[in-house]
Amino acid sequence: MPSLTDVKQLIALYGILPLGSQSVHEKAPVVKALLLAGPEGVGKKMLIHALCTETGANLFNLSATNIAGKYPGKAGLQMMLHMVFKVAKQLQPSVIWIGDTEKTFYKKVPKAEKEMEPKRLKKQLPKMLKSLKIEDRVLLVGTTKRPFDADLKPLSRVYKKIVLVPRPDYASRFVLWKHFIQxxxxxxxKPLNISCLAQVSDGYTQGHILKAVQAVLTERRLMQLNKKPLMAVEFLTCLAKLNPVYKEEEETFKAWYAKTPLGKARIKSMAENEDTGKGKGKGKGKGKDKGKEKEKKKEGKKGKKKKKKA
Structure with missing residues (x-):
């Protein structure tokens, strides 16, 4: 899994720099669609808002829950997409966001969501992305917490770039606890041991930490701070009520990513690098062995000459 700094760099590379600068957008490789995948509460939605804030981009929400019941029928859908993409081009830079994008590419639509018609955009999205030209600073961003529910082929056709957003590590959790509390x-x-909180909260996401802090720091508790300082136990009791992200869930994300074209390309490149490394090692070993054999032959010839002289 990438670190949070890796995610930050990728968002800057694929989103902020091309959307913020026309010259960078025209010279850099074209990225029309970006997928943010990760467990619930890791900050996928926050990254989209940060992207829009940094670039001054306009945000269009095409999530299945947001467009449910609007512009019904094929004609209505085409009209809506035409309007959204036309306005996005006119008011560029623009970000078109599809929340829970796995619903658009469902393998099988659940009965509870059939009325919502979550797969309305499935066939139209690739066509609309093709209509985007090099000079158009428009980025389609999808977020998903269950990418394995989606059909992989159509999903990977739309989203060429995929970024896995991980749960925070110890250093990130330490900073998060301090920031949210303040x-x-x-x-x-002194009674509040931040290091202990960061250690115990392993497996919990940024959203979990924020919920725990907000649950403890009520108006009544803030009024008591002078007499009764904060203790780590107060936050841990609230945190214990929430479900953490287990390693099994993280492994499913890794397994899903390995099946995508990007994941396959990465595994292939890693395997090639390992093979080249082993090849170099073998070459070096062979060279040494040949050198040793030559030295032995020379010593043997010298020994024979000495015997003849004797």
């Missing part, structure tokens, strides 16, 4: 009016004191 942001919500709390005070850092």
């Amino acid at each position: 942001e919500n009016g709390g005070c850092l004191s």
